[in-house]
Amino acid sequence: MTNIAFIGLGIMGSPMAVHLANAGHRVAGYNLDMDRAKPLVEAGGLAAGSIADAVKDADVVCVMVPDSPDVELVLAGPDGVFQNAPTGALVIDFSSIRPDVTIELAAQARANGFRLLDAPVSGGQAGAENAALSIMVGGEAEDFQTAKPLFDRVGKTIVHVGGNGAGQTVKAANQLIVAANIQALSEAVIFLEAYGVDTKAALEVLGGGLAGSAVLNQKKENMLSRSFAPGFRIDLHHKDMGIVTAAAREAGVVVPLGALVAQLVASARANGDGGLDHSALLRGVERLSGKEIG
Structure with missing residues (x-):
């Protein structure tokens, strides 16, 4: 003990x-x-x-x-x-x-x-x-x-x-990958819905191919049902994307996709979604597409 x-x-x-x-x-x-x-x-x-x-x-x-x-x-x-x-x-x-x-x-x-x-x-x-x-x-x-x-x-x-700090550096990379995946999945869902596709069936087959990911498996139901109770809040992912972009700049590394996703996360937070799960990045795609917010 x-x-x-x-x-x-x-x-x-x-x-x-x-x-x-x-x-x-x-x-x-x-x-x-x-x-x-x-x-x-x-x-x-x-x-x-x-x-x-x-x-x-x-x-x-x-x-x-x-x-x-x-x-x-x-x-x-x-x-x-x-x-x-x-x-x-x-x-x-x-x-x-x-x-x-x-x-x-x-x-x-x-x-x-x-x-x-x-x-x-x-x-x-x-x-x-x-x-x-x-x-x-x-x-x-x-x-x-x-x-x-x-x-x-x-x-x-x-x-x-x-050594000390390496864990945090790897976590920053993790958060970059997760945010980019959630954003891509959000865009795919809105794209599929716009064409009247059976989105649940589409995500099932996508999940079995190269497009499959832990993000798709864990976040697809949130997006399909528009249920964004926090498992990991946008507020916290906003903080993490700040860590990513600042650390990348200090290292002289260019993260253009990371910088864009960081701004989309910041936009979600500025629009009042900070307390929602990060899968609520979907709502940002809806806003940009002129859709009714789910």
Whole structure:
């Protein structure tokens, strides 16, 4: 049994924490909205009243919060992990943030006697609930091996991709690919509908060929039914596309398709769709095509 603190019990963090508790670990969870701790408590975990309370006895501290400033506050803030967790604890940051921020936080962690892995995930809410996430891990190989049994409880494809920051870099590439796929699928759906094709049947056959993808499999029903309850919000993908375009510029890499998709994601957000699932990029295609918004 490992003593685990889990900071951030949202759509992704809550089921991940529950899986760890179900595996027999002692899990103390903290979230700003403590109602989000109910599933963890029902699984035998603990609801902590603060970050300090959650991490005070932790061997491992897991973090799953929205953005770079949130991670910085959780780890390096005055009431954060570095000030309150036992020296030597392993910090696993499942959040998707800027690679340069991760590298700086890893340096701060070492200076304070901690170890840090950046371990952003892909797979959305369904992947978190089914313990089928892809996890791209940056950090020391020895720390990766220590954490591997925990990763195995929440993920299916777990790969050590390099040193600190590498996990976040791979996640940025992932978000570029996913956004481009969702946009292409959205355009295909509106195109098919315009010609009166049986769109469900069309997507079935497309999914069996080279056009098939995890995005098509997971997002086609959202688009067909115009049901955009968030599994991964456009707000968060907007943040991730900002990471992609900024990091690409710093590296001197040209991402023209990425830049275009980033603008389409920004447009969706500006039109009030930020709280919807990223499959709601379909609504942007409808707007541009002069169609009634579904």
